Amino acid sequence: MKTGLSQDAARIQAHFDTVLTAFGTGAVAQGMGYATRGGKRIRGFLVLETARLHDVDGARALWPACGIEALHAYSLVHDDLPAMDDDDLRRGQPTVHVKWDEATAVLVGDALQSLAFELVTHPEGAERADIRADLALSLARAAGGQGMVLGQALDIAAETAPIPLTLEEITTLQAGKTGALITWAATAGARMGAGDLEPLTRYSKALGLAFQIQDDVIDVTGDAATVGKAVGKDAAAGKATFVSLLGLDGARAEARSLVDAACDALSCYGDKADTLQQLARFVISRQT
Amino acid sequence: MKTGLSQDAARIQAHFDTVLTAFGTGAVAQGMGYATRGGKRIRGFLVLETARLHDVDGARALWPACGIEALHAYSLVHDDLPAMDDDDLRRGQPTVHVKWDEATAVLVGDALQSLAFELVTHPEGAERADIRADLALSLARAAGGQGMVLGQALDIAAETAPIPLTLEEITTLQAGKTGALITWAATAGARMGAGDLEPLTRYSKALGLAFQIQDDVIDVTGDAATVGKAVGKDAAAGKATFVSLLGLDGARAEARSLVDAACDALSCYGDKADTLQQLARFVISRQT
Numbered sequence: 001m002k003t004g005l006s007q008d009a010a011r012i013q014a015h016f017d018t019v020l021t022a023f024g025t026g027a028v029a030q031g032m033g034y035a036t037r038g039g040k041r042i043r044g045f046l047v048l049e050t051a052r053l054h055d056v057d058g059a060r061a062l063w064p065a066c067g068i069e070a071l072h073a074y075s076l077v078h079d080d081l082p083a084m085d086d087d088d089l090r091r092g093q094p095t096v097h098v099k100w101d102e103a104t105a106v107l108v109g110d111a112l113q114s115l116a117f118e119l120v121t122h123p124e125g126a127e128r129a130d131i132r133a134d135l136a137l138s139l140a141r142a143a144g145g146q147g148m149v150l151g152q153a154l155d156i157a158a159e160t161a162p163i164p165l166t167l168e169e170i171t172t173l174q175a176g177k178t179g180a181l182i183t184w185a186a187t188a189g190a191r192m193g194a195g196d197l198e199p200l201t202r203y204s205k206a207l208g209l210a211f212q213i214q215d216d217v218i219d220v221t222g223d224a225a226t227v228g229k230a231v232g233k234d235a236a237a238g239k240a241t242f243v244s245l246l247g248l249d250g251a252r253a254e255a256r257s258l259v260d261a262a263c264d265a266l267s268c269y270g271d272k273a274d275t276l277q278q279l280a281r282f283v284i285s286r287q288t
Numbered sequence: 289m290k291t292g293l294s295q296d297a298a299r300i301q302a303h304f305d306t307v308l309t310a311f312g313t314g315a316v317a318q319g320m321g322y323a324t325r326g327g328k329r330i331r332g333f334l335v336l337e338t339a340r341l342h343d344v345d346g347a348r349a350l351w352p353a354c355g356i357e358a359l360h361a362y363s364l365v366h367d368d369l370p371a372m373d374d375d376d377l378r379r380g381q382p383t384v385h386v387k388w389d390e391a392t393a394v395l396v397g398d399a400l401q402s403l404a405f406e407l408v409t410h411p412e413g414a415e416r417a418d419i420r421a422d423l424a425l426s427l428a429r430a431a432g433g434q435g436m437v438l439g440q441a442l443d444i445a446a447e448t449a450p451i452p453l454t455l456e457e458i459t460t461l462q463a464g465k466t467g468a469l470i471t472w473a474a475t476a477g478a479r480m481g482a483g484d485l486e487p488l489t490r491y492s493k494a495l496g497l498a499f500q501i502q503d504d505v506i507d508v509t510g511d512a513a514t515v516g517k518a519v520g521k522d523a524a525a526g527k528a529t530f531v532s533l534l535g536l537d538g539a540r541a542e543a544r545s546l547v548d549a550a551c552d553a554l555s556c557y558g559d560k561a562d563t564l565q566q567l568a569r570f571v572i573s574r575q576t
Contacts, residue, residue, distance in 0.1 A: 023433045111433035113398065114432030117425075130418075139405070140404075156391050
């Protein structure tokens with residue numbers, strides 16, 4: 001799985017390098033390249049892997065794979081802004097507003113969101129136009145004020161709320177903030193192959209929540225040098241997290257149980273889903 | 289034309305009111321409603337009017353009309369941020385980051401961009417899926433780092449440039465910053481009706497430039513109370529504008545000549561294009 005992940009990450013990077021040449025050499029174009037470099041590429045990998053599962057041509061799947069990575073990169077650039085999480089470090093490198101300035105970071109994020117929709121509707125991506133339109137519509141819903149942005153807004157509101165969130169509230173928050181894009185990525189292959197979205201939806205909902213629980217675990221157990229970004233921020237801010245609500249052992253047990261549920265959801269695919277099941281196990285073993 | 293513009297503006301507003309109920313009552317949803325209220329609706333009107341020209345059903349055209357207005361509204365919310373133009377007033381009202389805060393303004397803009405793509409790919413919009421995919425792809429290109437955002441970045445760079453821009457540079461800048469969305473809006477009807485984009489492209493390129501020249505004229509001749517936002521900022525900052533480069537009379541003459549060219553481009557449509565020709569004349573007569 002790790003070989004597949006790194007091979008796919010290299011293909012995604014090469015595709016970004018090609019696509020971004022059209023954007024010139026100005027500060028925004030540079031920032032777009034910078035912000036889309038590195039990272040684990042889990043969302044792009046989910047697109048490519050679920051496309052394989054549905055016998056979709058890999059070269060075509062690369063377009064929505066880069067699309068979801070562009071969308072994810074935009075969300076990180078804006079999330080790191082001083083008015084938002086105010087982070088100086090991302091993937092071990094200065095964040096975009098630190099390396100350039102805030103105005104450039106706003107524009108880089110904005111341009112990356114547009115790029116995401118350009119990539120998922122590109123005619124060299126999904127062969128059928130109805131599928132390209134569907135990829136864009138579903139991505140818009142996953143990214144916007146009923147999906148990721150709603151989760152981010154709930155997260156910000158939680159910081160100043162008089163009482164910490166409950167487990168139910170934090171689950172809703174995370175279903176938007178990280179879950180919506182992961183579900184989009186994991187169902188993209190089924191969309192491209194005009195297959196049933198249900199098994200991959202179940203898989204990705206459990207995976208997305210496990211992913212976020214592990215993020216909370218890493219925030220407590222990791223160190224900044226290994227993780228590549230600031231850690232311990234949530235605990236220091238007194239924010240409710242899965243760890244504060246369930247305890248460290250409880251959070252880890254919940255993540256394991258979600259990973260089991262994610263793997264079970266793929267039983268209809270048989271051996272073909274081995275890699276996606278390994279990915280689910282990787283999600284809770286990772287330390288960054 | 290003015291009656292048509294205000295009737296269409298009312299239809300656009302009513303459609304936003306309906307669409308936005310799905311987003312709940314949180315700060316981001318409130319901000320989305322606030323930021324999409326008011327304005328001249330010229331871009332939405334262009335979609336509806338060019339759809340009429342191509343015999344496209346008006347109820348369907350309302351979806352991309354609101355889409356381009358959502359995109360435009362997002363660009364204003366982000367443009368007004370302290371790190372960007374730092375404006376407190378927009379359409380005579382406090383800007384989103386003044387009424388709420390910067391984090392909310394970033395998220396409201398982000399959610400409005402997603403909403404734009406949701407609206408242009410909505411199945412109740414363009415009937416054919418290939419046209420919906422094409423509307424999204426062309427909008428992504430017009431909005432992103434090769435279109436509007438590129439123009440905004442050039443505009444910011446111009447503020448700190450050692451020498452003022454030339455007429456050619458400022459024309460390139462404006463072709464991105466305001467021209468790209470106006471051209472998308474004015475060709476949307478032809479896209480929806482699967483017609484020739486060329487006459488409306490020529491019309492909108494001349495119209496967009498005339499629009500921007502008139503904006504520069506208003507920045508010099510208008511007062512903040514009438515215009516609804518700060519004026520005289522460009523001149524005070526020593527920025528090159530069409531007025532500083534051509535003089536007030538020269539800028540007005542250039543705008544008139546562009547409006548003539550815009551009207552000529554529509555001759556193939558005969559009387560059916562009367563309203564669009566009136567719109568072009570309105571653009572250079574407006575004082576706000």
